[in-house]
Amino acid sequence: MGRRLGQHFLDDPAILDRIVDALDPAPDDVVIEIGPGKGSLTRRLAPRVGNIIAIEKDEKLAEELRIADFGLRNVSIVEGDALELDWAAQSAIRNPQSAISFKVVGNIPYQITSPLIEKCLSLPAPTVVVMLVQKEVADRLVSTPGSKDYGGLTVGVQAVATVEKLFVVKAGAFKPPPKVDSAVVRIVPLAEPLVSGPERAGFRAFVTGLFSQRRKQLIRSLRDLAGLTREATAAVLQRLQIPETARVEVLSPSQLVALFRAACVQL
Numbered sequence: 001m002g003r004r005l006g007q008h009f010l011d012d013p014a015i016l017d018r019i020v021d022a023l024d025p026a027p028d029d030v031v032i033e034i035g036p037g038k039g040s041l042t043r044r045l046a047p048r049v050g051n052i053i054a055i056e057k058d059e060k061l062a063e064e065l066r067i068a069d070f071g072l073r074n075v076s077i078v079e080g081d082a083l084e085l086d087w088a089a090q091s092a093i094r095n096p097q098s099a100i101s102f103k104v105v106g107n108i109p110y111q112i113t114s115p116l117i118e119k120c121l122s123l124p125a126p127t128v129v130v131m132l133v134q135k136e137v138a139d140r141l142v143s144t145p146g147s148k149d150y151g152g153l154t155v156g157v158q159a160v161a162t163v164e165k166l167f168v169v170k171a172g173a174f175k176p177p178p179k180v181d182s183a184v185v186r187i188v189p190l191a192e193p194l195v196s197g198p199e200r201a202g203f204r205a206f207v208t209g210l211f212s213q214r215r216k217q218l219i220r221s222l223r224d225l226a227g228l229t230r231e232a233t234a235a236v237l238q239r240l241q242i243p244e245t246a247r248v249e250v251l252s253p254s255q256l257v258a259l260f261r262a263a264c265v266q267l
Contacts, residue, residue, distance in 0.1 A: 034106030
């Protein structure tokens with residue numbers, strides 16, 4: 001069942017404790033745990049937080065968790081798809097007296113990493129996200145302009161959050177072992193993101209479009225994407241002091257936000 005859903009279970013207490021520590025747990029925290037599996041991380045985390053909402057898609061695992069003798073009254077098992085459930089609503093149910101505030105943690109199935117990260121950064125966003133992802137994805141998340149790993153995912157996340165790659169977890173630490181190593185990342189949404197909520201979908205599409213033409217010079221890729229004349233495209237780049245011959249991979253997230261807004265004004 002676990003292999004069918006892309007699950008690889010982690011039982012090493014030392015690694016699990018490092019993941020819990022990375023979440024900076026507090027006694028009144030509400031934590032959304034994605035894919036608790038057999039409950040190994042849940043057990044390490046529960047004594048250090050107020051409530052855990054453990055979302056498990058696997059029906060069999062969810063049932064096993066419900067009947068397991070956790071001895072933990074602050075753990076709620078929710079059977080369902082983490083991509084579809086309303087996390088803020090789940091948090092409010094457990095802590096109705098306070099403003100919506102929650103953290104997210106999880107050992108994420110590789111095939112849903114990108115949409116889960118996107119959901120983590122949707123509003124209302126958690127205060128912090130700690131997750132195990134494929135090492136290659138972690139490298140992309142923390143990459144810098146001009147590096148080989150820098151791309152649309154990097155920009156989309158760094159425009160709204162800070163990202164840290166904390167440590168690598170070798171494939172052999174999991175059962176069954178995946179084919180690649182993993183890494184723990186910590187994502188903290190920015191108090192003042194570079195793009196506002198209403199802009200995010202458009203910005204994401206804009207960045208994805210530019211990086212799909214990353215070999216082209218900006219004077220061409222921006223013109224193709226925005227549907228501008230060559231003259232209008234050149235004027236946008238000149239106003240932002242970006243060379244016409246530059247390629248998208250050398251621009252910082254803040255430069256790409258400025259380019260997105262300038263191009264949209266021209267449309």
